[in-house]
Amino acid sequence: MNADTPRLSWPEVSLRRMDRGSLVSPSGQEGPAGIVSTLCGAHAQILSAAELSVALRIEGATRAEVRAALWDRRELVKMYGPRGTVHLLTTADLPLWIGAFSSIPQSPSPFPKDVQMTEDQTEQVVAAIGKSLLSAELTVDELTDAVVAATGPWAGDLVMEAFQGKWPRWRQAMTLAAHRGVLCFAPNRGRKVTYTNPLRYLSDVTPLDGPTAQRRLVQRYLHAYGPATPQNFAQWLNAPRGWASGLFRAMEGDIEQVDFEGNPAWVNAGDTAIPAEPHRGVRLLPYFDAYVVAAQPRGLLYxxxxxxRALTPSGQAGNYPVLLVDGTVAGVWHQRRSGKRIQVTVEPLAPLSGAHLAELDEQVERVGAVLEGKPELTVGTVTVGAHA
Known part of the structure; x- marks a missing residue:
């Protein structure tokens, strides 16, 4: 860095990120697909949290609008995304995501040698998944039967350690199948999760070539969450740090270095603008909201x-819904539903001003509107632990 290097402070950066993520004020133009695309995906391990996360960013929206975009209009797709975790992505962005996922170096398998599949077995399983789901919505047990029938008994061996038993061998390829564009989630059948092939809804999902997809993904990420380092990008994707550093070096000219609170970080070339007015306000963000999961460094955000209070002992973000004050985590919250009644408990880490308490009331009302219920606010201790 030198004297000419642009300098950005944490308040400026948090304002940029919140403004671009429609958290300063909800968008009056974008629908769910536009919001999800800008966020580079919405974490959907808890689908209700994803619905809240997206709808809060859209003026007047409720969870029903997000559900319609996902299950009716197919503008969104629920699938394994960054870090192999369940996300909402846009169907329009699938060529970008599949091209990037298919070309990013894979992390070493976490499974013992006797559990792993060979490269040939993995390809057989991915092909079987894609073919089995092309005209059906199957539960995991039904998909097991289809994969074993297409590949062989070895695919059904119960060798993978699971929460309450063991899973069949083939299931270690589910994330890869999603990243190849042949597996996504379908609507639940009662309480059972089902899967299908996104090609059932799309005429074509031709992936972008790997280098192009990788570069565009960096640019998307930096637009939403920059300034950021290659290490931040690698952590967000769960990709090798060395690979990410090399990718950033290869993008010289497309991205530029800035001074972010005294440390080097990167933005898209020429993208150093800051909204004119500082953000002052209160926001309630649900589990695994993109702002708190993707934004770095954690030491400034938390x-x-x-x-x-709001990170796990290992430093993982998103396991608690958070209270933001002026763009920084300042507490946790929880909501419990009973019929139409929604009990919202907010635990600030420092006393809130009268203005902030008034804004908190407004945020609770907005949460209730999104969830189509009647909220009641309690300011006190949240006794619910972190979500796994």
Whole structure:
């Protein structure tokens, strides 16, 4: 860095990120697909949290609008995304995501040698998944039967350690199948999760070539969450750090270095603008909201006691819904539903001003509107632990 290097402070950066993520004010133009595309996906391990995360960013929207975009209009797709976790992505962006996922170096298998599949077996399983789901919505047990029938008994061996038993061998390829564009989630059948092939809804999902997809993904990520380092990008994707560093070096000219609170970080070339007015306000973000999961560094986003109260012991973000004050984590919250009644408990880490308490009331009302219920606010201790 030198004297000419642009300098950005944490308040400026948090404002940029919140403004671009429609958190300063909800968007009056974008629908669910536009919001999800800008966020580079919405974490959907808890689908209700994803619905809240997206709808909060859209003026007047409720969870029903997000559900319609996902299950009716097919503008969104629920599938394994960044870090292999369940996300909402846009169907329009699938060529980008599949091209990037298919070309990013894979991390070593976490499974013992006797559990792993050979490269040939993996390809057989992925092909069987794609073919089996092309005209059906199957539960995991039904998909097991289809994969074993297409490949052989070895695919059904119960060798993978699971929560309450063991899973069949083939299931270690589910994320890869999603990243190849042949597996996504379908609507639940009662309480059972089902899967299908996104090609059932799309005429074509031709992936972008790997280098192009990787570069565009960096640019999308930096637009939403920059300034950021290659290590931040690698952590967000769960990709090798060395690969990410090489990719950033190869993009010289397309991205540029800035001074972010005294440390080097990167933005898209020429993208150093800051919204004119500083953000002052309160926001309630649900589990695994993109702002708190993707934005770095955690030390600035989760200052002081927030790092103890709102992060897991390993430093993982998103496991608690958070209270933001002026773009920084300042507490946690929880909601419990009973019929139409929604009990919202908010635990600030420091006393809130009268203005902030008034804004908190507004945020709770907005949460209730999105969830189509009647909210009741309690300011007190949240006793519910972190989500796994």
């Amino acid at each position: 200052p002081g006691q927030a790092s103890v």
